Amino acid sequence: MRISEIQRLSAQGSIGLILCIMPSVACAEDVNVGFGFGVAPSYLGGSDYIIVPLPSVSVSSGPVIVRTNNLGLEAGIEITPTLTIGAIGRVDPGRNSLFNVRDAVVQKLRKVSPSVELGGFVEFRLPLNGNNEPGATLFTRIAAEKGLEGGHGGLLIESSMGVFAPLGARTSFAASAFLNWQDQRYANSFFSVDAEDARASGLTAFAARSGVRDIGVSVLFDRQIGGSWSAGFVSSLGRLQSSASASPIVMQRGSATQLFGGFTISRRF
Template structure:
């Protein structure tokens, strides 16, 4: 379920796009945006809650907490990930294109807790996976205005904790724009491609599982797991994002499970391929 929150870090997402724009030439950067909290080192911390599916494919919903961290320390950008964090080791450029390259890690807790469906719960909780791997991306600032950006990125992660023992490729496209000095919005389209080990661990129903739960047997293969869209709106509480302080965010999203991840009994019989989320958060930047 946490995988649905591809923009959970957007509670603090004013930081990265605006900070990247700060490095622009004097003839393109309005003086009112010079000398902001995002110059040099900064740190944003926050927390929120979200109403999300009990597991990926569930039609039961639960409340989930969302701790968040983002910043830049010593030239290394710290970017939030759903259930984790990514480090970008390439400094933002002064040009028209920004590249990112680093490492990402996250906890995968699908069916590891908060299983509301009694039939799915009868099969027990699964182990928590720790997914780690490279991340890379490219961002084009100033697409429609001086402070917006269009970004393409992808994480490639492997489970190193011995849970699903598989691989996940998670590409996304995000358009970010400020709507005023204190309000920002972003829209992200994302998908997840998983291998057979991941699919089998979370979505197959073995003969033994069938005896316990009464669900029909099912052998899940890897492929594109889902596709989704997420909208974020952020509001700086003093009306000026450039001076840091407190900000509130709201997030809403929809995703659709695909292929075997839609056809598995966990989804087709006990849940739904349509997955929704809503959430709110509070962040502080200094």
């Protein structure tokens, strides 16, 4: 598994998003295609879970890589062996829009329409063995995405830090911690309950604020299973914080604890 893919997945967390696992071997030029399934909350802060598809595509040539990022793509360029920067374009599924909410009360809240998000990311890697030989690597990633008008319209900043290590010749492992921050518009879209929502749903009116959205940990495994094929597993545990966890959408109808698990099969061409 590419360290850059592990950074991206860890930063994204697990809350109601389609995550992607990428194959293991990095080389000058390659194409990786994979698909699988995962289990995730049906909306941000929800306690009902749905099965989501996990498609993944990664195309690299020299220092440039283009890969899936949730419902979208990101393109990065390796500036140095330890630094990669890039741009992100994706769609946030919103609430009760692309994925149906099962909770009858939350269904009565205004829908959060899918939002086109544009942004960028920076990734850092630090080999622990101090050379280019395979070994454990520390990594960190910071990304920011701004939703365009028509959806949530807010800003989300994602960050993660962790360690990647090969476990033998065919297996790799990563563990990381993540922290995500939301601005006022993002928080208001997903966690506020205005007067109209309160009348329709019976929930208490609530005004969400900007701040840390969630924190959590992620664990990822990837194993080559023969030839150019590999299998990947990702699991994460997130916990909503501050204004997000205090929202009646979460406290009364959902859960501040957000889990995700997924499995993919992929092939390198």
